[in-house]
Amino acid sequence: xxxxxxxxxxxxxxxxxxxxxxxxxxxxxxxxxxxxxxxxxxxxxxxxxxxxxxxxxxxxxxxxxxxxxxxxxxxxxxxxxxxxxxxxxxxxxxxxxxxxxxxxxxxxxxxxx
Amino acid sequence: xxxxxxxxxxxxxxxxxxxxxxxxxxxxxxxxxxxxxxxxxxxxxxxxxxxxxxxxxxxxxxxxxxxxxxxxxxxxxxxxxxxxxxxxxxxxxxxxxxxxxxxxxxxxxxxxxxxxx
Numbered sequence: 561x562x563x564x565x566x567x568x569x570x571x572x573x574x575x576x577x578x579x580x581x582x583x584x585x586x587x588x589x590x591x592x593x594x595x596x597x598x599x600x601x602x603x604x605x606x607x608x609x610x611x612x613x614x615x616x617x618x619x620x621x622x623x624x625x626x627x628x629x630x631x632x633x634x635x636x637x638x639x640x641x642x643x644x645x646x647x648x649x650x651x652x653x654x655x656x657x658x659x660x661x662x663x664x665x666x667x668x669x670x671x672x673x
Numbered sequence: 674x675x676x677x678x679x680x681x682x683x684x685x686x687x688x689x690x691x692x693x694x695x696x697x698x699x700x701x702x703x704x705x706x707x708x709x710x711x712x713x714x715x716x717x718x719x720x721x722x723x724x725x726x727x728x729x730x731x732x733x734x735x736x737x738x739x740x741x742x743x744x745x746x747x748x749x750x751x752x753x754x755x756x757x758x759x760x761x762x763x764x765x766x767x768x769x770x771x772x773x774x775x776x777x778x779x780x781x782x783x784x785x786x787x788x789x790x
Contacts, residue, residue: 564715594778603677603763603781604716649715651779660731661779663708663716 563587564652566664574672579637581667583650586631590652594661595624595635598647607648608635640671675699679764679782686754686789694749694785696764704767705747706731706779707739709760716763722747754789761786 565584573579581595591612596604610617610624610633617624623636637644647668651661677698686692696705703724708716718731722741736758738750747766751758765779 562715566715596779596781601783603765603783604779605781606778609778651716660718660721661706662718662732665713665715 561586562665563590564650564662564664566648566650566667568667569665570668570670572670572672573640575642576639579635579640579644579669579671581635581637581648581650581669583633583635583664584631585633585652585662587652587654587662588631589654590662591655592653593624593626593633594651594653595622596649596651596663597644598649598666604649637669640669642671642673645669645671677764677766677780677782679762679785681785682783683786684788686751686787688755688789690754691750691752692754692787693751694762694764694787696747696749696766696782697745698747698764698766698780699745700766700768700780701744702766702768702780703744705741706765706767707737707747707749708763708765709733710763710784711760719749719762754787756789759787759789 594609595607597607598604626633647666649666650664680695706721707719717733720739725744728739740748762785764782768777
């Protein structure tokens with residue numbers, strides 16, 4: 561049973577506009593959330609994270625929002641650039657597991673020049 | 674700094690053959706993991722290790738064995754390969770100072786593409 565879900569397999573956005581990638585989770589014990597970016601033929605690379613004690617975390621063009629009551633997080637990329645075209649995975653880790661991560665199925669983002 | 678290195682990059686096996694995938698990290702990380710990525714399934718944890726000499730089962734451990742004889746290496750073995758094990762395998766490591774849950778991300782290798790015919 562998928563505990564972390566990314567319901568949009570793909571997303572296309574014009575360069576310079578905002579990209580919003582969404583992720584839902586079912587396990588209320590998750591307390592640490594991450595986004596990874598993956599290019600073809602490479603491993604995922606860490607992008608940004610958020611702890612459950614926060615509802616927002618920013619790093620340059622990337623912002624992650626966490627809504628614990630809705631069990632929902634989102635990644636905003638502003639402005640989107642063609643180099644952002646990749647597959648984005650969200651991941652979550654439960655309390656007390658010492659870094660066991662559960663991944664979503666990924667969203668393929670295409671930024672159109 | 675190499676980070677996480679996986680060998681081999683590609684492999685084709687016949688059903689019933691065995692093989693070992695090697696993962697090496699040079700970041701002195703305590704935790705190491707093996708994931709598999711399949712279309713529409715995301716990344717699923719096979720086995721992981723919280724330190725040298727330790728291993729534990731993840732979400733999908735059946736058909737795989739692992740060993741962590743040295744802190745920097747984590748081996749994934751397939752004793753009798755099956756077509757259902759056709760996948761891309763990723764090794765990852767993370768830093769957890771002092772034990773216990775710590776907010777630290779996974780660092781991934783570039784993957785091994787395995788095909789079992």
